[in-house]
Amino acid sequence: MSETAELYQTIIMDRTKNPRHAGKPAKFNHEGHGDNPMCGDRIHVYVADDGTQVNHESRGCAIMIASAELMADAVAGLTFDEVVESRRAFEAMINSGTPNPVLGDLNALSGVSEYRSRIRCATLPWSALADALEGAK
Amino acid sequence: MSAALKTDSFDVAAIRNDFPILSQTVHGKKFVYLDSGASAQKPRAVIDAMVHVMEAQYANVHRGLHWMSERTSDAYEAVRDKTAKFLNAAGRDEIIFTRNATESINLIAYTYGRASLQPGDAIVVSEMEHHANIVPWQMLRDSHGVELRIVKITDAGEVDFASLEEKFADGKVKLLAVTHMSNVLGTYTPVERLAKFAHQRGAKILLDGCQAVVHRQVDVQAIDADFYVFSGHKLYGPTGIGVLYAKREILEAMPPFLGGGDMISSVTYERSSWAKPPYRFEAGTPAIIETIGLGAAIDYVEAIGFPAIAVHERALTDHALAVLSNIGGLHILGSAQDRGGVISFTMDDVHAHDIATLLDRQGIAVRAGHHCAEPLMGRLGVTSTARASFGVYTTMEDIDALAAGLLRVKQVFA
Numbered sequence: 001m002s003e004t005a006e007l008y009q010t011i012i013m014d015r016t017k018n019p020r021h022a023g024k025p026a027k028f029n030h031e032g033h034g035d036n037p038m039c040g041d042r043i044h045v046y047v048a049d050d051g052t053q054v055n056h057e058s059r060g061c062a063i064m065i066a067s068a069e070l071m072a073d074a075v076a077g078l079t080f081d082e083v084v085e086s087r088r089a090f091e092a093m094i095n096s097g098t099p100n101p102v103l104g105d106l107n108a109l110s111g112v113s114e115y116r117s118r119i120r121c122a123t124l125p126w127s128a129l130a131d132a133l134e135g136a137k
Numbered sequence: 138m139s140a141a142l143k144t145d146s147f148d149v150a151a152i153r154n155d156f157p158i159l160s161q162t163v164h165g166k167k168f169v170y171l172d173s174g175a176s177a178q179k180p181r182a183v184i185d186a187m188v189h190v191m192e193a194q195y196a197n198v199h200r201g202l203h204w205m206s207e208r209t210s211d212a213y214e215a216v217r218d219k220t221a222k223f224l225n226a227a228g229r230d231e232i233i234f235t236r237n238a239t240e241s242i243n244l245i246a247y248t249y250g251r252a253s254l255q256p257g258d259a260i261v262v263s264e265m266e267h268h269a270n271i272v273p274w275q276m277l278r279d280s281h282g283v284e285l286r287i288v289k290i291t292d293a294g295e296v297d298f299a300s301l302e303e304k305f306a307d308g309k310v311k312l313l314a315v316t317h318m319s320n321v322l323g324t325y326t327p328v329e330r331l332a333k334f335a336h337q338r339g340a341k342i343l344l345d346g347c348q349a350v351v352h353r354q355v356d357v358q359a360i361d362a363d364f365y366v367f368s369g370h371k372l373y374g375p376t377g378i379g380v381l382y383a384k385r386e387i388l389e390a391m392p393p394f395l396g397g398g399d400m401i402s403s404v405t406y407e408r409s410s411w412a413k414p415p416y417r418f419e420a421g422t423p424a425i426i427e428t429i430g431l432g433a434a435i436d437y438v439e440a441i442g443f444p445a446i447a448v449h450e451r452a453l454t455d456h457a458l459a460v461l462s463n464i465g466g467l468h469i470l471g472s473a474q475d476r477g478g479v480i481s482f483t484m485d486d487v488h489a490h491d492i493a494t495l496l497d498r499q500g501i502a503v504r505a506g507h508h509c510a511e512p513l514m515g516r517l518g519v520t521s522t523a524r525a526s527f528g529v530y531t532t533m534e535d536i537d538a539l540a541a542g543l544l545r546v547k548q549v550f551a
Contacts, residue, residue: 008495008549039490039506040520059520061488062550115494 007111021072032132051077068125166500174526186433216432241366241381246273256282294322294471317349322471323479354443374434378427388414395420478527
């Protein structure tokens with residue numbers, strides 16, 4: 001399976017099959033939405049203000065769902081400004097394929113850079129989160 | 138299970154040698170191209186014909202009084218004759234060159250639609266149309282006040298004639314616009330029956346032949362089609378060239394589409410008068426090189442012959458349906474009686490994009506997504522599918538590679 005190892009790693013497959021942040025929470029302050037009309041993928045994110053806690057309802061591919069999960073891990077407890085900073089770093093990493101130590105587990109998605117058509121899958125949760133934070137301003 | 142397909146008249150190995158791109162590797166793997174339904178690869182004969190025009194026989198057409206322009210005009214117009222013969226049109230002036238089938242349908246909507254359809258008239262399309270056979274009619278509906286009706290398909294993926302009766306019941310339908318072969322389900326529609334049905338009720342019929350024309354001999358007179366459209370690039374020809382066939386009397390009554398050079402008989406600042414069809418609908422310098430490429434593509438396909446292509450396609454489709462059905466959790470969409478080399482499928486718990494990416498890593502190219510047929514996706518209850526589509530160069534080994542590739546996809550997602 002070596003030809004797929006660089007993209008569909010264990011961490012990605014594990015988080016796709018066993019999501020920890022899926023579903024609408026009882027309590028949230030902001031919500032945002034992301035759509036990919038190319039493939040019908042969609043994600044709705046819920047954000048709680050007390051430290052940024054993110055949940056998501058997603059319908060889409062493994063890359064999108066894993067990205068949403070790893071994003072929710074990464075932004076937990078961050079301020080909104082720090083979230084914006086993380087998004088910038090994530091998008092730079094996804095476009096270049098160069099892992100960035102500050103991104104931790106998110107670097108598991110660096111292989112997506114080889115697939116121009118799939119970058120949108122990985123960045124869709126972050127667009128939805130930005131949409132939610134836009135509403136928070 | 139695999140067997141090289143070889144009949145007296147069809148040598149797939151020899152055909153593959155005609156397509157230079159097929160010897161490429163992708164990600165270090167043998168290139169298995171199963172996306173011909175989106176666009177077909179090009180044989181050497183097409184490539185050479187286009188290069189030859191540019192190297193040895195090129196000038197603008199219909200204009201120059203010089204030798205080179207006359208020769209180029211002859212070569213360009215010869216493709217119109219060839220295309221008329223290819224579709225068995227009654228005359229060469231029934232063939233209009235466009236950019237692609239999408240432009241052909243837009244041309245019909247814009248000219249015939251505005252001049253011959255009245256507000257309150259209805260157009261019927263099916264639930265398995267490509268966006269190109271939906272959106273132009275929506276635009277006409279919104280600008281011109283016609284009604285757009287959708288005829289249902291059965292769960293098997295065939296036109297539902299009971300629904301068709303219903304849509305035509307009030308006598309308002311003036312145009313039935315349907316695919317000749319679904320780009321998602323591979324269903325061939327019963328075009329003779331549909332044409333008869335429409336004509337008996339006072340409607341015209343338009344057939345989207347993009348997929349069908351690649352696999353079957355089309356006879357527009359036997360079908361009694363009023364309009365028939367296709368794109369060159371799915372028929373092993375270049376991009377940028379499409380065809381619109383329409384019956385002569387319909388074309389003669391149609392106003393122009395685009396205005397400019399070549400489409401006029403005379404121009405003054407006060408008014409212009411229009412050239413006769415087909416030139417009325419070909420404003421400006423046409424896609425000369427691409428048209429000549431299309432001519433070479435038609436020659437190429439006819440040299441193989443549709444009877445042989447049909448045998449090949451039948452064998453590939455039967456084999457693919459058999460091996461894909463054996464993969465647990467894989468669901469093939471549609472089960473039409475008359476279906477060809479286009480197969481869409483889904484897999485339990487695996488998104489179509491993940492299927493496509495994992496296959497791509499194994500050198501296998503399939504399409505994934507909604508295939509420009511979002512309403513059909515809704516009808517089928519899916520958001521996207523993966524699709525394998527075949528061409529003259531597709532082999533049994535390609536299909537076996539697809540099946541093996543899908544088993545690996547299953548492993549990754551197990």
